[in-house]
Amino acid sequence: MADDGQPRRSFVESHRTLVVGCGSVALFFAAWQALFLIVPFNPLFISKPSLIAEGLWALIAGGDLAHDLAVSAVPFAYGFAAAVAAGVPIGIIMGWRARVGYALDPLLTVFYASPLVALAPLVIVFFGVGVAGKAIIIFLLAVFPFIFNAHAGVRTVDPLLINVVRSLGGSEKDLYLKVIVPSVLPYIVAGARIAVGRALIGVLVGEFFAASEGIGYAIARFGDLFALDKMFACILVIMAIAVALTEGVRWAERAAFPWRIGQ
């Protein structure tokens, strides 16, 4: 970067937030580790970072972690893809055809307000303990952010652009492809950020309920076995995945739609 005449600032000064943040995380793990120099360590109820790191390494080296993650990823992918495929068109049509919006909005609000996780036992009874049951739970949880955000996005489309396309003889299809979809996209990506979190809840609920493999099942089983180091390792892995997914979507949002920053 060119020197812009300002006094040069050190790395620490210019990245203060980052440095303090990393420092506090490091401090947290150090304090956790150091705590057991004072307090007696009971491996049945708590673990410490050194043991967790060992457990994590054992899971990675043994291939268990990769296997569990791969198993969990399948229903996640199906459920999430179905949520996008169903939610976005429904939301767009609801926003574009006002009568459809009037008809569906209260119904969907009622569904959204009720804790749909409560239907998980029924879904498992209906669809079994396999991929289908879990994918449906994930779909049920993840579809609403897409519907509501696509709906809200269509309602903000600039009417001037619509009139221009119409005046120039554009068809209904042109309206959808050239005006509506591009202006709705940022809203859909914002919805995806919320949906990712809800879909992860779906993965865990499905696997806590009925599974014989998968990352959620691994956490529950290690808990039952009092293998706390491995359980903490799996929890940290899920936390890392959740942060990576949400921050990844946020990053994609910033990269693709820079004009929306701060909205």
Place this chain on the structure above:
Amino acid sequence: MSDTRVLDAEIAAAPGDVQLAPGQTLWRRTEPALLGVGSIAALLIAWEALPHLVAMSAGTQLFFTTPSRIAVTLWGLFASGAIWTPLGVSASGFALGLALAVLVGLPLGVLVGRSPTLNAMLDPFITAFNATPRLVFLPLIMLWFGLGLWSKVVIVFIGALFPILINTYEGVRNADRVLVNVVRSFGASEWDIARLVVVPNALPFIVAGLRLAIGRAVLGVVVAEFFGSEAGLGVMMVQAAGRYQVDTVFAGLIVFAALSLAMTALVWLLEDRLSGWRPQRPSNN
């Protein structure tokens, strides 16, 4: 050719674009409500009529229920009083967890919003915990707090804490700098600034966070009772699902939804009372 196209497009215009004829006004005003209620009613009727129209095998009938049967079951639960004990257990876990989340989340949100250092220190933790589904901690929390009330309270607490904390933080950051400077010029302490400027200003954000938190808290109660509890509405629902009493599962779902809607309505009332002084809200005179 292009003329007719434009005409077609005009006819297909969204209803909002069309000029109202005088006689249509009543219909236009009631149409949204009628369509909304109508679609819910249509769904219920179709659901109710389904077993009369389609022949079902005995196996499917075991899994199937109708709105009327759900209503009867729900009425029976209330009439016999069987619902009060589980409802009480669930409600106390919900209330305690939510109250704790407000007690911790509000002050912490104000502090983090006012102090950049604290913000930089806590931000990684807040981001990580907010992105993670709280459910991953459930086995750990059950190990630490057992199957009773407290593991439920903790799950509700960590679910409800982050919406309140983050919204309070956003609201505090949004405070008018001029007002803060004025109050400070008159010798106010940091506590006075929080009390007089920052918190009242953040109120709409906090209320929005509270609404989110209620949804998360209900979810927390359901989940905690599904996987690690001995009593409560969620336990009732899981047991009913295991016995193929599908009506009871839906009845429980309705009670949970009603609980969440009632709490949300309560927050709206609270918001109206607390923000009555706001000049920009014409609904409050």
